[in-house]
Amino acid sequence: MKKFTSPPSPIFVLLFLIAFTILSYNRSGFIGTNSQKSPTSTPMFTQNQDQTSTPSSSSMQCIPNDDFETGTVTKIVDGDTIRVDINGKNCSVRLIGINAPEISSNNPSVQAGISYLENLILFEEVSLFKDQSETDKYDRLLRFVVFEYTFINYELVRSGFAKSISYYPDTSCNPTFNNGQTYAKNNLLGIWNLTETQASP
Numbered sequence: 001m002k003k004f005t006s007p008p009s010p011i012f013v014l015l016f017l018i019a020f021t022i023l024s025y026n027r028s029g030f031i032g033t034n035s036q037k038s039p040t041s042t043p044m045f046t047q048n049q050d051q052t053s054t055p056s057s058s059s060m061q062c063i064p065n066d067d068f069e070t071g072t073v074t075k076i077v078d079g080d081t082i083r084v085d086i087n088g089k090n091c092s093v094r095l096i097g098i099n100a101p102e103i104s105s106n107n108p109s110v111q112a113g114i115s116y117l118e119n120l121i122l123f124e125e126v127s128l129f130k131d132q133s134e135t136d137k138y139d140r141l142l143r144f145v146v147f148e149y150t151f152i153n154y155e156l157v158r159s160g161f162a163k164s165i166s167y168y169p170d171t172s173c174n175p176t177f178n179n180g181q182t183y184a185k186n187n188l189l190g191i192w193n194l195t196e197t198q199a200s201p
Contacts, residue, residue: 059154059180062173063144068127076122078103079113079162081140084126094140095153096131096170097177100162101191109190113161121147131170142170157181160190 071086079100084093101107103114128143136142145152153173156162158180166174185192 059173059176060146060151062176063129063146063151064131064172065129068129068146070125070127072125073121073123076114076117079110079117079156082117082121082145084128084141086128092138092140093128093143093145094136094138095145095156095162096133096142096167097144097164097173098153098157098162099165100156107191109161109193112190113156113159116156116159116161117152120150121145121152126152131172133170144173153177154180158183158189160184160187160192163191 069086071084071091073082074085074090075083077083077092080095080098082093082095084091100113101110103110124147127146128141129146130143133142154177157164157177164174164177164181184190
């Protein structure tokens, strides 16, 4: 006598199909993607950020104004004054917040500072940022000077080519310059080098 097996119930078939579908998707990678890192989850441009994260570039955060003008440096007058061609007009620009020794002082650091500026920005295009004042009593433009990622005012102080000095009301970056001056003093750079100072007449 033949035995007849009852057909599987519809519910059993449905559960079987669901389980089969889940297993198939999981093997194909459609499920469980949370365990895999997305290609875009890695921070981008890490290397470029490291390259530009120098003391000079980070010090530019003290500049209060986003507006700036550009021009080409035509002459290095001394350690804190340059001439810049701005839209065809040759302007005298005084770097604010700093003061370099006079050329007549014969301090070796004076010529070193001038040479630094000549090698870095002479005939180059620079960005000029204003603090509060437009000009000084000599009709020189008062500006923070930036070349690419280098904050020139700050670098002159940090390298010992100039001192940090406050000329009210253009004092936004003086705390930053003071930090740079402390670095130069601690490392006996430029004008803070006692050997150079004593050797000067």
